Amino acid sequence: MSDKALRLGTRRSKLAMAQSGQVADAVSQVTGRSVELVEITTYGDVSREALAQIGGTGVFVTALRDALLRGEVDFAVHSLKDLPTTQPDELVLAAVPEREDPRDVIVARDALKFTDLPRGARVGTGSPRRMAQLNGYARTHGLDIETVPIRGNVDTRIGYVRSGELDAVVLAAAGLNRIGRSDEVTDFLSVDTVLPAPGQGALAIECTADNADLVAALAELDDPFTRAAVTAERSLLAALEAGCSAPVGALADLLADGQTVKEMRLRGVVGTTDGQTLVQLSTTGPVPETHEGAVALGRELATEMLALGAAGLMGERAH
């Protein structure tokens, strides 16, 4: 490989810059080359209004992928949970590094824990997945909360709590950790209460398929267990024919017997945003050793969830 600096395409947001910076350091280590950050401004970054209209985070991924395909950058880093389940032929997921904390957390006023929120507490989240599970938990545990749809970056969302407009907001632990704001967390939501988004807490490092030297070098940053887990989670999402904004939670983890890893467990949930109806199932199987094996685990769980009426709970098939 040449010793020219590698160009890493990144969004300008605090979270994107933080995770790109961390990956840049790791890539420098394995390639011995310096890495230069190239900021890509997307339509969604320029106009909040535009983002609301276009809907979701797909626009960010698309802009980075376009820069890769045009040869303007050599690789890009995405939050895996924002990545569409379809992979363009010209691009490869060269590495999925070891996953961060996959849990959702709340940032609440007065250091409140989720279960200590008072009657009528207003909890902000724009995610149908979070709404469905929080409302579902509240219904079955005698909590009286109101989920309030909000948008915006981490600072904006925490701002709703600071200003007193909301009692709490829900965020991903990984995002707060990566930007050095984990001290804002007032409670971690157990994955038994709220299953995270498929791929939450994991990063995806993507480059063009024809860049064989770079594909090989980036592979050193891949964590096979994380890759198998997120592949199973995303396969479930794809097989449910749900998009990144659907009320679908999924988490694959390893079941160990002492020190010996025995099996992979995949849990999934789909529900209505009011939490009235939730389909939650899990399946276990041997730890997948191939991509196809991980995909099969996700499909298997999707088939069982669909048999219980999961499709009818997803509303319009948003993407």
Ligand SMILES: NCc1[nH]cc(CCC(=O)O)c1CC(=O)O
């Ligand atoms: N929806 C936006 C988004 N995409 C990735 C993260 C950070 C966590 C991660 O990498 O999974 C966040 C913020 C959040 O959900 O709080």
